[in-house]
Amino acid sequence: xxxxxxxxxxxxxxxxxxxxxxxxxxxxxxxxxxxxxxxxxxxxxxxxxxxxxxxxxxxxxxxxxxxxxxxxxxxxxxxxxxxxxxxxxxxxxxxxxxxxxxxxxxxxxxxxxxxxxxxxxxxxxxxxxxxxxxxxxxxxxxxxxxxxxxxxxxxxxxxxxxxxxxxxxxxxxxxxxxxxxxxxxxxxxxxxxxxxxxxxxxxxxxxxxxxxxxxxxxxxxxxxxxxxxxxxxxxxxxxxxxxxxxxxxxxxxxxxxxxxxxxxxxxxxxxxxxxxxx
Amino acid sequence: xxxxxxxxxxxxxxxxxxxxxxxxxxxxxxxxxxxxxxxxxxxxxxxxxxxxxxxxxxxxxxxxxxxxxxxxxxxxxxxxxxxxxxxxxxxxxxxxxxxxxxxxxxxxxxxxxxxxxxxxxxxxxxxxxxxxxxxxxxxxxxxxxxxxxxxxxxxxxxxxxxxxxxxxxxxxxxxxxxxxxxxxxxxxxxxxxxxxxxxxxxxxxxxxxxxxxxxxxxxxxxxxxxxxxxxxxxxxxxxxxxxxxxxxxxxxxxxxxxxxxxxxxxxxxxxxxxxxxxxxxxxxxxxxxxxxxxxxxxxxxxxxxxxxxxxxxxxxxxxxxxxxxxxxxxxx
Numbered sequence: 181x182x183x184x185x186x187x188x189x190x191x192x193x194x195x196x197x198x199x200x201x202x203x204x205x206x207x208x209x210x211x212x213x214x215x216x217x218x219x220x221x222x223x224x225x226x227x228x229x230x231x232x233x234x235x236x237x238x239x240x241x242x243x244x245x246x247x248x249x250x251x252x253x254x255x256x257x258x259x260x261x262x263x264x265x266x267x268x269x270x271x272x273x274x275x276x277x278x279x280x281x282x283x284x285x286x287x288x289x290x291x292x293x294x295x296x297x298x299x300x301x302x303x304x305x306x307x308x309x310x311x312x313x314x315x316x317x318x319x320x321x322x323x324x325x326x327x328x329x330x331x332x333x334x335x336x337x338x339x340x341x342x343x344x345x346x347x348x349x350x351x352x353x354x355x356x357x358x359x360x361x362x363x364x365x366x367x368x369x370x371x372x373x374x375x376x377x378x379x380x381x382x383x384x385x386x387x388x389x390x391x392x393x394x395x396x397x398x399x400x401x402x403x404x405x406x407x408x409x410x411x412x413x414x415x416x417x418x419x420x421x422x423x424x425x426x427x428x429x430x431x432x433x434x435x436x437x438x439x440x441x442x443x444x445x446x447x448x449x450x451x452x453x454x455x456x457x458x
Numbered sequence: 459x460x461x462x463x464x465x466x467x468x469x470x471x472x473x474x475x476x477x478x479x480x481x482x483x484x485x486x487x488x489x490x491x492x493x494x495x496x497x498x499x500x501x502x503x504x505x506x507x508x509x510x511x512x513x514x515x516x517x518x519x520x521x522x523x524x525x526x527x528x529x530x531x532x533x534x535x536x537x538x539x540x541x542x543x544x545x546x547x548x549x550x551x552x553x554x555x556x557x558x559x560x561x562x563x564x565x566x567x568x569x570x571x572x573x574x575x576x577x578x579x580x581x582x583x584x585x586x587x588x589x590x591x592x593x594x595x596x597x598x599x600x601x602x603x604x605x606x607x608x609x610x611x612x613x614x615x616x617x618x619x620x621x622x623x624x625x626x627x628x629x630x631x632x633x634x635x636x637x638x639x640x641x642x643x644x645x646x647x648x649x650x651x652x653x654x655x656x657x658x659x660x661x662x663x664x665x666x667x668x669x670x671x672x673x674x675x676x677x678x679x680x681x682x683x684x685x686x687x688x689x690x691x692x693x694x695x696x697x698x699x700x701x702x703x704x705x706x707x708x709x710x711x712x713x714x715x716x717x718x719x720x721x722x723x724x725x726x727x728x729x730x731x732x733x734x735x736x737x738x739x740x741x742x743x744x745x746x747x748x749x750x751x752x753x754x755x756x757x758x759x760x761x762x763x764x765x766x767x768x769x770x771x772x773x774x775x776x777x778x779x780x781x782x783x784x785x786x787x788x789x790x
Contacts, residue, residue: 200690
């Protein structure tokens, strides 16, 4: 897959229902929307209407939560079919999922759970991606998640793990700069070194938002404005990677919409600075 | 000519003929109703995009005509602190009157300025708002423009569709009447005068035909657009009164210069204010509706400027002080 052929989407917002009116009243300040795919799978008529309305006004990128690419038991076929139908309806240039597992033994964990950084986990994900591609032909980009602890018997570091998955499966990378920064603090590594090891030419999209601190740990709660440290990571990534789109991913503690627009404008300026978009 | 009064239909036993007649009437009305749906060619047109700066008054007009615009303007004047709502407990009347301390006039849009300067020299009851010389008269030219714009965008039922629908209804009516008249003529020719049921049935059929097959004010495209507006803006919050006024600020830039509370009223009607600090609003207009009932036409009073359904000859209908409104679920 030639990821450089994907369209430049600019700066957008992770769509959440409380923003609905605001996004329509600020269409010129939001280049595209990322929707949580699971909110529109097997859903109500109201959500279907909402999706149709959003689709007619914005480019939509579906962001999956529950595909569980890291499940050793394989992909939930029913979920995959529904996701495929949704993607067919939306016709996005690409879709995204997480490098994690959310289901085990047929039970939903309800959380993005990290995988052990092992060859076996890479193989599991590769097998599952192959299954996904039998139903969905749209390019897939994968997102790095946060983790609080590391598995014992880890065979490689996180950056190598992510790189292997992305390169071996010809996927794009959705680099969550907030997750990257949080992991670097919690796991005590240098995020610049992490970036060195990543196939940065595969970065298609970034996520940014602020979390909060709990004792010594940073928590990826998507609940605060993007702090300066994460803007610094964003600048470095924009400088080095051919980023085509950026998404503010706010989920909690919603501020006045103006504040979100200011963050979008900051990201837009950073992208312009490195000629990622006009 | 004997065959006219000597044939199986003319000689049919009365109650049996009434049954056949009823079946014919039901068939014609149902056929006409089904045809009506296919007449509305705006269903094939794409629904317009939601504008970034929606005009709450234009939306109010789309939803329910000039009375809805009038309610929205009065609400906005109260919301911006130019009018206050008062109650006289002795005469049990509610009034809208000029506030003692007025905010800066630049806070008002042209339609609000016009209403404020030309109507509220003295206090007005909710009923007076809808009478001649009230708000509905002051907003006539604005409503005329909305009507033209919405007609051009095919959001209101195009007059040519109404013409075809009326022609079809007339054909159905002629068939029903001819059939009835034929039996009436045959019965009288046979010296039978117990035709009261036949006459009643024909009259009822005419009423049902013209009432049940009346075209809605909004075209399919208009209804789809209104539904989309209601979906898009259902998550706006009702802001407390006068916040903008205290600071003499225009509405938040986040809303592209649109006052979100006024937009909610435009999109959903004053009933959306129930349970907020403007709770009295829907109730006041509801009471106005009760007092006015019988005087003027109905809910929402969707007069059409330059098209068919305007109640008074000169265009903008007066009155119609229904607090309820209709269209997109306003009311209260």
